[in-house]
Amino acid sequence: TEAWGPDDDEPRRHSGPVRIRVPAKINLHLGVGPLRSDGYHELNTVYHAISLFDELTARQGDTLALTMEGEGAGTLALDESNLIIRAARALAARCRVPAHARLHLRKSIPLAAGLAGGSADAAATLIACDLLWGTGMSRDELAEVGASLGSDVPFLLHGGTALGTGHGESVSPILARPTTWHWVVALADGGLSTPEVYAKLDALRESPFPPKALAGADELMGALRQRDPAVLGAALGNDLQPATLALRPDLAAVLDAGTEAGALAALVSGSGPTCVFLAADAGHAERMAATLNDAGVCRDALTARGPMPGARMV
Ligand code: C5P
Numbered sequence: 001t002e003a004w005g006p007d008d009d010e011p012r013r014h015s016g017p018v019r020i021r022v023p024a025k026i027n028l029h030l031g032v033g034p035l036r037s038d039g040y041h042e043l044n045t046v047y048h049a050i051s052l053f054d055e056l057t058a059r060q061g062d063t064l065a066l067t068m069e070g071e072g073a074g075t076l077a078l079d080e081s082n083l084i085i086r087a088a089r090a091l092a093a094r095c096r097v098p099a100h101a102r103l104h105l106r107k108s109i110p111l112a113a114g115l116a117g118g119s120a121d122a123a124a125t126l127i128a129c130d131l132l133w134g135t136g137m138s139r140d141e142l143a144e145v146g147a148s149l150g151s152d153v154p155f156l157l158h159g160g161t162a163l164g165t166g167h168g169e170s171v172s173p174i175l176a177r178p179t180t181w182h183w184v185v186a187l188a189d190g191g192l193s194t195p196e197v198y199a200k201l202d203a204l205r206e207s208p209f210p211p212k213a214l215a216g217a218d219e220l221m222g223a224l225r226q227r228d229p230a231v232l233g234a235a236l237g238n239d240l241q242p243a244t245l246a247l248r249p250d251l252a253a254v255l256d257a258g259t260e261a262g263a264l265a266a267l268v269s270g271s272g273p274t275c276v277f278l279a280a281d282a283g284h285a286e287r288m289a290a291t292l293n294d295a296g297v298c299r300d301a302l303t304a305r306g307p308m309p310g311a312r313m314v
Contacts, residue, residue, distance in 0.1 A: 011136020112191025159310025
């Protein structure tokens with residue numbers, strides 16, 4: 001049975017409104033292999049969903065319409081280029097139903113931040129429209145539609161902590177005893193284009209340096225099982241970080257400020273420019289966030305917990 005779906009066999013059309021909450025992600029490990037012929041890089045990543053959420057509400061309608069409030073309102077295009085519209089159209093085409101819905105996004109995950117906000121919204125749309133249209137897709141079918149929209153969409157349907165391979169779209173959950181990890185998330189002014197960060201990494205890796213082998217996630221997986229934040233902190237890593245710092249040298253001061261504030265680890269989230277810091281517990285996270293906000297090194301420092309469930313109805 002699906003966490004978000006009806007529990008009988010016949011998929012039922014939800015009269016609406018359907019409200020879906022979806023988390024942001026960070027990468028506890030991001031091993032990046034060579035550039036593939038399809039333009040993606042082979043990845044070994046450990047995804048982790050955190051308590052920073054977007055919320056998508058879907059209602060029945062005679063056409064496909066999108067409105068939004070919050071982070072990026074007025075900046076984010078709401079036309080056919082928007083990942084929410086593209087996700088709704090992709091699901092409608094796959095299921096041969098009209099793409100009719102009135103969608104409203106309440107956005108808290110910043111744009112182009114390395115937190116997979118766009119992929120999160122696409123994941124929320126797939127679940128919302130599946131319920132609204134009664135298309136009764138399985139989680140795997142939605143993940144298949146989602147993988148063509150963004151590498152992180154399948155993970156944001158699952159949530160939790162999970163291993164991502166391929167270009168990130170192939171996701172398997174990591175089975176570990178439940179542990180809550182505490183983070184500080186330092187939001188930056190401005191965003192970064194993911195393809196530009198990958199291209200910068202390719203440039204940094206050009207000869208005379210040998211091509212980098214794809215780093216496995218075994219150390220990180222072992223550290224997760226030990227449930228000790230100091231051990232996890234020592235195992236966190238992001239191969240994209242040198243590229244992000246080359247494009248945004250100002251972020252070095254943010255990472256330093258977090259380390260000085262007592263973080264167990266400091267790293268760039270995904271392609272950045274968001275930086276994340278591991279805390280020992282909730283109180284430690286609150287104190288670090290306050291210190292970073294007082295220092296004024298970032299746009300805003302928030303506390304967050306993980307892992308969180310993936311996109312689901314609330
Ligand atoms: O899949 P997504 O839309 O998030 O990817 C955006 C871009 O980031 C891709 O077009 C590609 O340039 C780069 N990318 C990559 N390798 C990956 C994932 C993304 O090079 N594994």
